[in-house]
Amino acid sequence: MGSKLGKADFSQFPDATGHFGIYGGRFVSETLIFALDELEAAYQRLRNDPDFQAEFDHDLAHYVGRPSPLYHAKRWSNEVGGAQIYLKREDLNHTGAHKVNNTVGQALLAKYMGKKHVIAETGAGQHGVASATVAARLGMTCQVFMGEDDIHRQALNVYRMKLLGAEVVSVKSGSKTLKDAMNEAMRHWVTHVDDTFYIIGTAAGPHPYPMLVRDFQSVIGREAREQCLVQNGRLPDALVACVGGGSNAIGLFHPFLNDESVAMYGVEAGGHGLATGQHAAPLNDGIPGILHGNRTYLMQDDDGQIVETHSVSAGLDYPGVGPEHSWLKDMGRVNYVTINDDEALTAFRKLTLVEGIMPALESAHAVAYAEKLAKTMSPEQSIVVNLSGRGDKDIHTVATIDGIGIE
Amino acid sequence: MSRLAAVFAKLEKDGRKALVPYIVAGDPMPALTVPLMHELVNKGADIIEIGVPFSDPMAEGPVIQLAHERALAHKVTLTMVLELVAEFRNTDAATPVVLMGYANPIERMGYQNFADRASSAGVDGLLTVDMPPEEAEQATQILRAAGIDNIFLLAPTTSDERIQKVASLASGYLYCVSLNGVTGAGHLNIAAVTEKLASIKRHTNLPITVGFGIKDGVSAAALAPLCEGVVVGSALIERIVATDPALKNTERAANAAMLIAEIRAAIDA
Numbered sequence: 001m002g003s004k005l006g007k008a009d010f011s012q013f014p015d016a017t018g019h020f021g022i023y024g025g026r027f028v029s030e031t032l033i034f035a036l037d038e039l040e041a042a043y044q045r046l047r048n049d050p051d052f053q054a055e056f057d058h059d060l061a062h063y064v065g066r067p068s069p070l071y072h073a074k075r076w077s078n079e080v081g082g083a084q085i086y087l088k089r090e091d092l093n094h095t096g097a098h099k100v101n102n103t104v105g106q107a108l109l110a111k112y113m114g115k116k117h118v119i120a121e122t123g124a125g126q127h128g129v130a131s132a133t134v135a136a137r138l139g140m141t142c143q144v145f146m147g148e149d150d151i152h153r154q155a156l157n158v159y160r161m162k163l164l165g166a167e168v169v170s171v172k173s174g175s176k177t178l179k180d181a182m183n184e185a186m187r188h189w190v191t192h193v194d195d196t197f198y199i200i201g202t203a204a205g206p207h208p209y210p211m212l213v214r215d216f217q218s219v220i221g222r223e224a225r226e227q228c229l230v231q232n233g234r235l236p237d238a239l240v241a242c243v244g245g246g247s248n249a250i251g252l253f254h255p256f257l258n259d260e261s262v263a264m265y266g267v268e269a270g271g272h273g274l275a276t277g278q279h280a281a282p283l284n285d286g287i288p289g290i291l292h293g294n295r296t297y298l299m300q301d302d303d304g305q306i307v308e309t310h311s312v313s314a315g316l317d318y319p320g321v322g323p324e325h326s327w328l329k330d331m332g333r334v335n336y337v338t339i340n341d342d343e344a345l346t347a348f349r350k351l352t353l354v355e356g357i358m359p360a361l362e363s364a365h366a367v368a369y370a371e372k373l374a375k376t377m378s379p380e381q382s383i384v385v386n387l388s389g390r391g392d393k394d395i396h397t398v399a400t401i402d403g404i405g406i407e
Numbered sequence: 408m409s410r411l412a413a414v415f416a417k418l419e420k421d422g423r424k425a426l427v428p429y430i431v432a433g434d435p436m437p438a439l440t441v442p443l444m445h446e447l448v449n450k451g452a453d454i455i456e457i458g459v460p461f462s463d464p465m466a467e468g469p470v471i472q473l474a475h476e477r478a479l480a481h482k483v484t485l486t487m488v489l490e491l492v493a494e495f496r497n498t499d500a501a502t503p504v505v506l507m508g509y510a511n512p513i514e515r516m517g518y519q520n521f522a523d524r525a526s527s528a529g530v531d532g533l534l535t536v537d538m539p540p541e542e543a544e545q546a547t548q549i550l551r552a553a554g555i556d557n558i559f560l561l562a563p564t565t566s567d568e569r570i571q572k573v574a575s576l577a578s579g580y581l582y583c584v585s586l587n588g589v590t591g592a593g594h595l596n597i598a599a600v601t602e603k604l605a606s607i608k609r610h611t612n613l614p615i616t617v618g619f620g621i622k623d624g625v626s627a628a629a630l631a632p633l634c635e636g637v638v639v640g641s642a643l644i645e646r647i648v649a650t651d652p653a654l655k656n657t658e659r660a661a662n663a664a665m666l667i668a669e670i671r672a673a674i675d676a
Contacts, residue, residue: 033569187465302515
C-alpha cells in the first residue's frame with residue numbers, strides 16, 4: 001500500500017475551493033451559493049474558536065456519552081483465528097449510532113449562526129432521529145424529509161421523530177427514497193434559505209458539508225487511534241468501516257490517513273451481488289458524475305440518469321458517496337470492497353451470538369468484511385471495525401426475512 | 408452574430424421584450440415536442456428553453472419535476488433531445504434554442520462531445536442549473552469555442568460582487584431567478600425583483616431574462632418593463648398537460664401555446 005500512496009498530506013484537503021482532487025466542489029443552483037458561503041465562513045471562524053470547541057467537546061462527553069469504548073472482541077477473534085478484532089462502539093452513543101456526533105456539531109453551528117429552524121434528510125431514519133434529538137435539546141424547529149417508501153419501512157423511527165417534536169415530511173417524488181428526500185430538503189432550503197440550517201447527514205453534498213461532517217465525525221478516529229496506543233501500545237494494522245455516504249468511515253479513517261502502516265477498507269453494499277446490478281456500490285461499480293452538489297462516483301446509466309440502488313440496509317442504500325472517498329479510492333489510499341446482503345445478515349447473527357452485540361445492518365457489512373480480512377492476518381495483528389450503530393432498528397427487517405411477523 | 412444576439416438586438420430595436428417559454432423535451436410524449444416548439448414560435452415566443460430530463464431535478468417545483476418524470480418514462484436521453492432540436496431546426500433556422508438542465512447528463516456525454524453535437528443540432532445556449540461559474544470555466548471555454556453561449560443564473564441572494572463575477576463569464580443572456588425558491592413557486596415579489604434588477608444592471612450590459620413564478624399575462628407584464636425577457640415554464644407545462652390527448656399533436660400544441668399568445672399580448676400592450 002505504501003508504494004501506491006499518493007504524495008498528498010491527507011490532512012490538508014479539501015483545497016481552498018472545496019475539492020478533493022477532481023471530486024467535491026459546489027454544484028448547486030445560484031440561490032444556495034450565498035448560504036454555503038455563509039456556512040463556510042461561520043465554520044472557518046468557529047472551528048478554531050475555543051468556546052465553540054469546548055462546547056462541542058462538552059456535549060460529546062455529557063450528551064452523546066463519549067468517548068465510546070474500543071472493545072476487544074476476543075471470543076469472535078479466537079473463533080475467526082486470525083487478527084485481533086476491536087470494535088469501535090459507536091452503537092453506544094446516545095440515539096444508537098455515530099450520526100449524533102455530526103448532528104450535535106451542526107446544531108451547535110446553527111445555534112452560533114442564529115438559525116432557529118433546522119431541516120434534515122433521512123433514509124432509514126437514524127440521521128432524522130439524531131437531528132430531531134438535537135433540535136429538541138436546543139429548542140429549534142425541525143423538519144425531516146423522508147421518502148414515502150422509507151416512511152412505510154421505518155415506522156418506528158418516524159414515530160420517534162414525531163415524539164421528539166419534529167415534523168416528518170413525506171417525499172413522493174422520484175424513487176421515494178433517500179436521494180429524493182435529499183432533493184426535497186434542498187428544495188425546501190432554497191425556499192427558506194434566510195433562516196434555515198440544513199443538517200446534511202453524511203459526508204457528501206456541496207462544500208463545506210463533506211469537510212465539516214468529516215471533521216465532526218473524526219472524533220471516532222482520534223479516539224480509536226489514542227485507544228489503540230493506550231491499550232496495545234501500537235497502531236492497528238487495518239481499519240474497516242461500512243460506506244454508504246461514508247460519514248462513519250471517513251470519521252474513522254481520517255485521523256489515520258497519514259499513518260502509512262495502517263491499511264483501510266471501506267465496505268460498500270453489494271446487495272444481491274455486483275453482477276446483478278442490484279447493489280449500492282458506486283466506488284466499485286459506478287462512474288464519476290455530479291449529484292447533490294458534489295462530483296463523486298455515482299450509480300448512473302449511460303445517459304447520466306441516476307439509477308435506483310438496492311441494499312438490505314437502508315442506510316447504505318444511496319447512489320452516491322462522499323467525495324473524499326472517491327479521491328481516496330483514486331489515490332489508492334483506501335481499498336473499497338463489497339459485502340452482499342446475505343453476508344451482512346450472517347454477520348449480524350454471528351456478532352449477536354458470539355459477542356452479545358447486535359450491530360446495525362449497515363455496520364454488519366463492516367463486521368462481515370473484517371472477518372474475511374482477519375482470516376488472512378496473524379494473531380499478532382489487529383483490526384479496528386467501526387461498529388457505527390446498534391441493530392435494534394433492524395430487528396423488524398431481520399424478522400421479516402426469517403418469516404416472523406412482529407408488530 | 409449568434410441567433411441569441413440577433414434576437415435581442417432586433418427586440419431592442421423594436422422596443423419589445425423577449426418571451427421565453429420553457430418546456431421539457433419529450434414531455435408528455437416525444438412526438439409532441441417539435442410541434443409544440445413550432446406553435447410556441449407561431450404564438451409569439453422569441454427564444455425556446457428546452458429542459459433536458461434528469462432523474463434528480465433539484466431546483467424544480469412539483470409541476471416541472473413531474474414533467475421530467477414523464478419524459479424519463481419515455482426514456483428521453485440527451486441524445487434524443489439533440490435530435491429533437493435538429494428536427495426543429497429543419498424548418499426554423501432563426502429562433503434560438505437554449506437547453507436547460509443539470510450537469511450530470513452533460514458530464515456523462517462529455518463536454519467536448521456535447522458541444523460538438525449540440526452545435527451541429529442547432530443549439531444556441533446552455534443553462535446548467537447546478538453548475539455555478541466557479542465550477543464552469545473549462546466547460547464555458549469548450550462551449551464558447553463551439554459557438555454555444557453558457558447562460559448563468561442570478562438569484563435574489565447573489566451579492567453585487569458575485570454578479571460581476573458571473574457576468575464576466577456569461578454570454579447570450581443572464582437568467583435572473585425572481586425569488587428564493589423552486590420553479591413554479593407562488594410568492595413572486597415584484598418590488599424585490601425590481602430592486603435586484605436595478606443592481607444587476609449596474610454591473611452588466613448583457614440582456615436579463617427573469618423567470619420562476621411567472622404564470623400569466625399579469626405577472627409577465629409587471630416584470631417585462633424591468634428586463635429584456637420573461638421565462639414561462641410551470642404554467643405552460645400545466646397547460647400542455649391539460650390538453651386533450653385524443654387531439655392530433657399539432658392541435659394539442661396549438662391549444663397549449665395559446666398561453667404564450669395571451670402573455671405576448673399582455674407584454675406588448
